[in-house]
Amino acid sequence: MDSNTKYVELQSQIDVQTPRSAAPNHSNDRFDDLEFDVNFHPLITGEARGGSGMAGAVFNLTTTIVGAGIMALPATMKVLGVVSGLVLIVLIGILSEFSVELLVRFMVISKSSSYGEVVQCAFGKSMKVLTEICIIVNNAGILVVYLIIMGDVMSGSVRHIGVFDQWLGHGFWDHRKLLVLVVLVVFLAPLCALNKIDSLSLTSAASVALAVVFVIIACAIALIKLFEGQIEPPRMSPDFGSKEAILDLLVVVPIMTNAYVCHFNVPPIYNELEARSPQRMNTVGRITTAICIVVYALTAISGYLLFENDTEADVLTNFDRDLGIRFSSALNYIVRVGYVLHLVFVFPVAHFSLRQTVDTLVFEGSAPLAESRKRSLALTVVLLALIYMGSTMIPNIWMAFKFTGATTAVSLGFILPSVIALKLCKQSGHRSLNATEKLISWFMLVMAVIVGILGLIGNVYSLSNQSQ
Template sequence: MEMQDPKMNRTFPAGAVGYRQEQEGFLPGHGPAPGRKPVQFMDFEGKTSFGMSVFNLSNAIMGSGILGLAYAMAHTGVLFFLALLLCIALLSSYSIHLLLTCAGVVGIRAYEQLGQRAFGSAGKVVVAAVICLHNVGAMSSYLFIIKSELPLVLGTFLDEDPKGGWFLKGNNLIIIVSVLIILPLALMKHLGYLGYTSGLSLTCMLFFLVSVIYKKFQLSCVASYNETAMESEASLSLPGQGLNSSCEARMFTVDSQMSYTIPIMAFAFVCHPEVLPIYTELCQPSQRRMQAVANVSIGAMFCMYGLTATFGYLTFYNSVEEEMLHRYDLNDRLILCVRLAVLLAVTLTVPVVLFPIRRALQQLFFPTKAFSWPRHVAIALILLVLVNVLVICVPTIRDIFGVIGSTSAPSLIFILPSIFYLRIVPSEVEPLFSWPKIQAMCFGTLGVLFMVVSLGFMFANWATGQSRVPGH
């Protein structure tokens, strides 16, 4: 993979010799000299196919926030929501382009090492901390779904009260699921092997989407169901402020809850910690090939998010809840199967999200150590124990998700990739005031503004008691 500068016609100035050498030494396109071993990243030859890489990255993008997107659409309107969703998708693709460009310049495919290259040890620590914060929040949201949904599903199947036996307690179930399903998958050595489970997870979410579309045409207008009671409740909790109280879709609307919409969507598109590990294991790696993986994955998730939000909103209108499945009848057999599919999908996503955390910790504490199975297993165990304790002890972490969506998400999507690009790409190759670097500066500034505004509105809503934040 080579970066081409048409202005320089592949001729680098003297000050960019190091840049050129790094470029040519990173997965060179020409064969090695006779008798020399081919140069490979970390002595690991990627064997994951293009399709499996798309499955892995799509699964990393797709989060539990898909259940709250219809609620977000209710507070922005159909057209405004889709426009915002498209902007976030395009910006996410551009930020991946910046990451891949930086990786190609310095021959590094680890997010933490890019931070070290840009700012030394401090940069490495900051990047590792942001990745851990974001992914621990995502893992917690998945386990919270298991904690809340699995007892209901099992209780329905067994025709028992979900608050009955020990095997229907949410806290017990997340421990059982973590030990029997999540831990064995998290102990796999390479992320590429999870492509099969990622494909199954995406299939489950596709079934969820098809069911939401089907239910839209099966159910009549439900927004007017017990409308008086709902409006009375809305007047107390203020979740429906600015919404219509009939089966009429709004194309554009603004209310106090809209301040959470962009953080929800930004959180839903964060996959950047997984991009470089997936790039490492991609077969026949190149920047163009990995960018294609990212574009296909983001495009697929944009379509899935948009369709799910639209048909979910058009089913319930102003009565849609933060977690859309709660609005359906629990005894509906199709919805019961959908709940099972969602549970399976989020369960299989947890190991994919755990990989970048473990990689960040290894880069931070054991950067020069060879692979060790005891360390590999110990980190996975410690992470799962900590996340389980968090989910069991904290009754609700909606506001924590709001903070994570307003801090780690813009850091991973906007701020860090732009700073890496400005610091890593030599000024001899791209001057500071060249158009690509001006774009990167504007991109990073947008991320800072997004963080400040989101946190400001969030603190204001907390002060007025209007905090309602769906999870990722």
């Protein structure tokens, strides 16, 4: 036996690599050989099989989370107030990390290799299909938002001037649709064509670094203006003084939950993790959550302090004005161009799980996508074309985040992981959830359902008011 095959699988008596064409077994024999604590035993032991290291997994998961959602957080802070906003950022971050741990644990217990498979194990084929549709809608919406932000920054929007217009003046070169198309074809398509998510580890590391640069600059500007007395004291709590303010409260919480959703990329990241085990993946999740909570809190506070009641749904568009400090123009360019590059590196990570899910749904029973280069490229081209068309029709990121946050994001991030855990813990019968974990799972489920329902009501009501 050569060194590449020297490993021992704890499920060695069972064919873990179930063919995609075979439906998962829903009987309790899926759990019969799992008389061990999944949190402390690796799925694979022995020599590593050349997967992703811990750092690469953290970068990929962090990149999945810190995408465009960060740009909407200052606007949510404007609605919630500083104290309420910070509490929600920390609370939702912790719950999201807990739900990731639940998802990984029950992937191992049910011997599933994807989000859809673990859902199928708990609730059957129809729920698997519904989950895959949720992932497709959520990820496609995220990628559309990325292109909208790139267009806003490069070409400008109704109330804001774009970078190209500032540099070169108005002309064909700052035409929004053309600029986005060029970025899509020249920069995004080659990265999206890669077949393994581990291949994106370096670009993910670059994207995290660029996000940190944005946070550092925004915080530095806010601190300078604060010490110079140019910033008024921020509002600490939500405003309940008007019907519009209450409606805003109903829709910003789903936007906040949307900012942490990464669960669709957890299975592929876990599957490619070197010497993978639930314990190692939990460490990845906790490090990632800590990073994201800090980045989100600093971004939300600094963005709100800088622009206060003028904070836009996409705070990047606010960086086209004089910031009231030295080198304001140069800092504005660094922030906007740097974040466009960040989104260029984030885009392929979200696209990866979108393509995998579409392939699983449409070509069920076919060979794995990694073994069919033609099918992979064809799917990439079709999906990028549809995403580009979507970016030309949706008016702004606030609209996209309000609806995906209240529906697919809250389902994928909180509802499904909790109901999977509560259902499969009964089937497994191996104390897979303790009393505290069950209580948290129920709390997360009830909270997510309430948030989703109130968010949808608020979205529909606000749209009806706008149409009148």
